[in-house]
Amino acid sequence: MQQAGKILGTTQQVGKLAQKNLENVTGGDSYAYAVPQGGGPVIALVLHNWGNNILSGVSMTIASMEDPNWGNELFNPVTIGTIAPHGFASVPKLISPRLDTKSGIGSFWMFISAQNGMVDEMLQFRQSRKSPNTLAYSFTVTRHFQFDRLGKPIFGSKSVKRVMTRGWSDEPAIKPQQ
Numbered sequence: 001m002q003q004a005g006k007i008l009g010t011t012q013q014v015g016k017l018a019q020k021n022l023e024n025v026t027g028g029d030s031y032a033y034a035v036p037q038g039g040g041p042v043i044a045l046v047l048h049n050w051g052n053n054i055l056s057g058v059s060m061t062i063a064s065m066e067d068p069n070w071g072n073e074l075f076n077p078v079t080i081g082t083i084a085p086h087g088f089a090s091v092p093k094l095i096s097p098r099l100d101t102k103s104g105i106g107s108f109w110m111f112i113s114a115q116n117g118m119v120d121e122m123l124q125f126r127q128s129r130k131s132p133n134t135l136a137y138s139f140t141v142t143r144h145f146q147f148d149r150l151g152k153p154i155f156g157s158k159s160v161k162r163v164m165t166r167g168w169s170d171e172p173a174i175k176p177q178q
Contacts, residue, residue, distance in 0.1 A: 028053035031119045032083055032112045033141045033164060034060070034091065039134030040125070045091040047112065049083040050164070056082045057115040060091065065107040066098040074111070097125040097135060106135075118144050119163070128170045136170035 030051020037044040045062075049055050058080040063073035083089045097106035108123045121141045128136040141164040167173065 028116065030055050030085065030114075030116070031141070031143060031163065032058055032060075032080075032114065033119065033121055033139070034110055034112065034123060035139075036095075036123070036125075036137045039128060039131065039136075040097060041135075042094050042096050043135070044094055046088050047080055047083060047091060048088045049086060052085050054082060054085060055114040055116070058083055058089070058112070060110055060112045062091075062093060062095060063109050064095070064098065065109060066100060070109070077113075099126065120144070126168070130170045136168045138166055138168045140165045 028051065030049055030053040032047040032049050032055055034045045034047055037046055047058065047060070059077045060080060061074045061077050063070040067073070078091060078093050080089050080091065095108060097108070099106045104126050106125045110121045110123060112119050112121060119141050121139055123137060123139045125135040125137050128134045130136075140162060143161050143163045
């Protein structure tokens with residue numbers, strides 16, 4: 001009985017290690033999102049890894065919604081490579097927001113892919129209310145699949161989920177009430 005208990009304990013440890021290795025190889029439930037660096041008129045982006053696992057095979061497409069040919073940009077992916085857990089990587093493409101004359105907002109639709117799936121991000125810009133001649137930004141990130149309790153991916157329309165929303169960068173963040 002004691003020997004069986006040791007074998008069971010070792011087997012469980014091996015199983016946990018195998019699960020951790022699988023998550024590190026596939027990216028697990030980590031995902032990347034883009035954050036602007038600066039207030040314009042030309043803006044660099046940095047991809048952040050929101051998760052405890054390495055993301056590899058990361059690429060993204062960036063389309064300005066104010067460009068009448070925005071759909072063509074979805075066929076021009078930018079290769080990023082690997083992003084460490086909770087790390088970041090510079091995007092080798094700069095963006096130049098164009099604000100719509102009616103709404104005053106300029107929007108970019110981005111698809112960020114890794115070997116474990118994809119997120120899309122709607123990144124929007126407007127004139128900053130605090131700093132003249134600069135742009136403020138906000139974004140929403142949506143995940144296109146999730147993981148079940150056992151770590152297996154769930155695909156389909158029921159698995160699409162908003163995972164992150166960032167309000168306007170020039171406004172104070174709203175703190176949840178306790």
